[in-house]
Amino acid sequence: YLPSLSLQWIILQSSLLSLGAGILTYKMIPTIAEMTAQANLAGMDLNKKGDAKFHGKKIPESLGICTSVVYLVTVILFQLFQWFSFPNTVLLSEYNAALASICFMILLGFGDDVLNLRWRYKLILPLFASLPLLVAYAGGTSVVVPIPLRDYLGGVFDLGIFYRIYLLLLAIFCTNSINILAGINGLEVGQSVVIATSIIIHNLIELTLFTQQQPNSTATSPHLFSLILMIPFLFTTISLLFHNWYPSRVFVGDTFTYFSGMCFAVVAILCHFSKTLLLFFVPQILNFLYSVPQLFGIIPCPRHRVPKYNPETGKMEAIPSNLTLLNLFLMIFGPMTEKQLCIYLLIFQGFCSGVGFGIRYFVAPYFF
Amino acid sequence: YLPSLSLQWIILQSSLLSLGAGILTYKMIPTIAEMTAQANLAGMDLNKKGDAKFHGKKIPESLGICTSVVYLVTVILFQLFQWFSFPNTVLLSEYNAALASICFMILLGFGDDVLNLRWRYKLILPLFASLPLLVAYAGGTSVVVPIPLRDYLGGVFDLGIFYRIYLLLLAIFCTNSINILAGINGLEVGQSVVIATSIIIHNLIELTLFTQQQPNSTATSPHLFSLILMIPFLFTTISLLFHNWYPSRVFVGDTFTYFSGMCFAVVAILCHFSKTLLLFFVPQILNFLYSVPQLFGIIPCPRHRVPKYNPETGKMEAIPSNLTLLNLFLMIFGPMTEKQLCIYLLIFQGFCSGVGFGIRYFVAPYFF
Numbered sequence: 001y002l003p004s005l006s007l008q009w010i011i012l013q014s015s016l017l018s019l020g021a022g023i024l025t026y027k028m029i030p031t032i033a034e035m036t037a038q039a040n041l042a043g044m045d046l047n048k049k050g051d052a053k054f055h056g057k058k059i060p061e062s063l064g065i066c067t068s069v070v071y072l073v074t075v076i077l078f079q080l081f082q083w084f085s086f087p088n089t090v091l092l093s094e095y096n097a098a099l100a101s102i103c104f105m106i107l108l109g110f111g112d113d114v115l116n117l118r119w120r121y122k123l124i125l126p127l128f129a130s131l132p133l134l135v136a137y138a139g140g141t142s143v144v145v146p147i148p149l150r151d152y153l154g155g156v157f158d159l160g161i162f163y164r165i166y167l168l169l170l171a172i173f174c175t176n177s178i179n180i181l182a183g184i185n186g187l188e189v190g191q192s193v194v195i196a197t198s199i200i201i202h203n204l205i206e207l208t209l210f211t212q213q214q215p216n217s218t219a220t221s222p223h224l225f226s227l228i229l230m231i232p233f234l235f236t237t238i239s240l241l242f243h244n245w246y247p248s249r250v251f252v253g254d255t256f257t258y259f260s261g262m263c264f265a266v267v268a269i270l271c272h273f274s275k276t277l278l279l280f281f282v283p284q285i286l287n288f289l290y291s292v293p294q295l296f297g298i299i300p301c302p303r304h305r306v307p308k309y310n311p312e313t314g315k316m317e318a319i320p321s322n323l324t325l326l327n328l329f330l331m332i333f334g335p336m337t338e339k340q341l342c343i344y345l346l347i348f349q350g351f352c353s354g355v356g357f358g359i360r361y362f363v364a365p366y367f368f
Numbered sequence: 369y370l371p372s373l374s375l376q377w378i379i380l381q382s383s384l385l386s387l388g389a390g391i392l393t394y395k396m397i398p399t400i401a402e403m404t405a406q407a408n409l410a411g412m413d414l415n416k417k418g419d420a421k422f423h424g425k426k427i428p429e430s431l432g433i434c435t436s437v438v439y440l441v442t443v444i445l446f447q448l449f450q451w452f453s454f455p456n457t458v459l460l461s462e463y464n465a466a467l468a469s470i471c472f473m474i475l476l477g478f479g480d481d482v483l484n485l486r487w488r489y490k491l492i493l494p495l496f497a498s499l500p501l502l503v504a505y506a507g508g509t510s511v512v513v514p515i516p517l518r519d520y521l522g523g524v525f526d527l528g529i530f531y532r533i534y535l536l537l538l539a540i541f542c543t544n545s546i547n548i549l550a551g552i553n554g555l556e557v558g559q560s561v562v563i564a565t566s567i568i569i570h571n572l573i574e575l576t577l578f579t580q581q582q583p584n585s586t587a588t589s590p591h592l593f594s595l596i597l598m599i600p601f602l603f604t605t606i607s608l609l610f611h612n613w614y615p616s617r618v619f620v621g622d623t624f625t626y627f628s629g630m631c632f633a634v635v636a637i638l639c640h641f642s643k644t645l646l647l648f649f650v651p652q653i654l655n656f657l658y659s660v661p662q663l664f665g666i667i668p669c670p671r672h673r674v675p676k677y678n679p680e681t682g683k684m685e686a687i688p689s690n691l692t693l694l695n696l697f698l699m700i701f702g703p704m705t706e707k708q709l710c711i712y713l714l715i716f717q718g719f720c721s722g723v724g725f726g727i728r729y730f731v732a733p734y735f736f
């Protein structure tokens with residue numbers, strides 16, 4: 001009932017290489033942090049204003065650049081050494097489209113951190129970064145119709161070009177939604193770790209199920225492909241979390257949030273589990289929906305929408321007019337420390353993934 | 369005797385799109401220049417030290433980022449709209465490998481401009497950036513043996529893995545050799561324009577010859593592929609040259625030299641004309657060979673190896689201990705203005721391309 005031996009061997013090698021990449025990232029971050037601080041990529045920690053312990057200390061920014069470049073090198077090296085042992089249903093055109101899209105997104109994120117791009121560039125450029133995925137996307141454009149609707153629409157429904165537009169919107173949503181569920185130490189990186197872990201578990205379940213049912217099925221290869229992209233992501237991101245966890249010694253920048261969102265979009269699109277990914281993105285979807293009035297200017301939107309830090313109590317307090325999940329949590333659970341708030345939000349992220357697995361494996365089979 | 373109509377149509381569309389990209393680049397550069405200057409990416413023009421006209425004025429740096437991002441977007445858009453009209457011998461895996469390698473190289477160049485990477489990173493990272501090309505490279509690994517040697521080696525000789533190593537070294541050489549033939553206004557961009565023009569002429573000659581001899585030959589597609597990558601490169605680079613020409617209003621940074629070198633390496637590797645490219649790189653090869661004693665530390669190497677500007681005469685004077693082609697030219701032709709020196713070097717670049725064409729089409733046929 002386990003994935004076949006050669007698959008296990010590929011996954012094991014990827015894990016070992018990724019472990020090495022994680023250690024390298026962990027060691028390199030302090031060095032790169034000095035370099036980003038030197039380049040004036042550094043900022044005050046807003047949630048510690050008025051706290052004597054942290055007074056006036058600037059934190060190096062954009063350390064996502066270290067994680068993401070080590071990640072790219074790892075994925076490229078794995079391609080070089082393992083390409084000929086991959087099942088030939090993993091397409092080189094898709095692998096390289098993934099590399100191109102992720103790399104372009106890192107470039108845009110880093111460009112944004114350095115040059116402070118205006119909103120219009122930020123919205124348009126991720127669109128271009130995801131276009132190579134759309135061209136390379138070799139999967140179908142049909143969706144399976146839920147059972148109750150099959151009398152009207154038939155078993156499968158071909159969305160054609162609209163399916164590709166849906167994938168494009170998914171990529172734009174993923175990159176931006178992680179970027180706006182942010183503002184306290186460890187949150188951007190922590191949520192990425194939870195989502196990546198969920199995706200890896202999903203891939204392993206699917207690989208095990210498929211191998212059990214059809215030992216030589218080609219349906220295993222998308223999940224193998226996803227694992228090869230997600231395992232190094234998880235290891236390099238965990239290393240970043242060690243440095244970014246409360247109290248943060250480094251910040252991650254838009255470089256990281258764009259990189260992270262694009263990695264998730266890439267695996268969901270090329271490995272055909274976009275609906276499952278959306279189940280893992282429930283907190284980001286809630287935060288986005290709750291933010292809509294401010295994002296679209298219906299309600300005034302200040303530059304930063306983080307809660308207020310109270311140096312007297314050492315706790316964060318809600319600003320109800322800032323419509324984010326952070327403030328909503330503080331309104332529901334009362335004031336808490338920055339670290340507690342981050343842990344609450346990450347537990348919620350994990351809880352959503354758990355519910356997502358329930359829906360995917362116990363509810364969805366009744367409808368599809 | 370002309371390339372077939374559908375090829376002409378693709379080339380025409382690429383030229384029109386590239387013209388648009390060139391105009392966009394030209395208009396965007398002043399805006400992006402303000403942003404890079406704001407981000408402290410700006411420097412003094414060393415060759416105008418002591419000249420009252422330019423005194424104390426800082427020039428925005430790293431404008432290669434504007435050119436290269438517009439270039440990437442153009443190549444991605446062309447892929448999106450034209451993919452299905454390409455001959456199916458242009459491989460999507462190679463197209464996306466080209467995108468990934470060029471994009472990674474831009475990221476490294478911009479990272480270097482912002483963070484001032486150390487030498488060891490600069491040497492190692494381009495190597496990783498070119499690995500996707502090696503994996504995707506679908507051409508042969510054999511070389512045609514020159515006629516005088518065929519009695520000993522046979523007609524073709526398979527270099528196997530060594531051919532891929534040769535391609536890797538070519539990529540590293542291209543990116544670094546443009547970076548070191550630099551230091552006066554307009555030279556990096558000017559030489560790139562001359563080389564790109566030479567490549568485009570070569571591709572057009574080959575397309576015409578092939579279509580003449582074998583109308584349905586698959587041998588046309590590599591040269592079509594090269595044109596699709598080189599035409600937008602030429603247009604966006606010419607726009608940059610307008611701003612970078614003497615007296616420079618912007619500098620281009622390692623972002624541009626790495627980007628430019630990688631583009632040339634990509635087309636030479638994937639479109640199988642690496643020997644012809646080396647003919648167009650003769651000035652870079654001469655400059656590299658002449659620089660070897662300083663690059664490898666046999667002779668002391670100062671931080672900048674540019675000639676000396678004499679504010680009295682307004683001319684550049686050779687510093688014979690700085691072993692670069694610039695100083696060699698000044699030693700041979702005597703002191704001249706910065707603009708004159710740049711024009712002399714570009715004429716030499718064009719002359720070498722002319723000789724290269726002669727060797728490629730009139731001398732090489734006697735040996736192969």
Ligand SMILES: [Mg+2]
Pocket residue numbers: 112113116117254
């Ligand atoms: Mg930003």
Ligand SMILES: [Mg+2]
Pocket residue numbers: 480481484485622
């Ligand atoms: Mg530099």
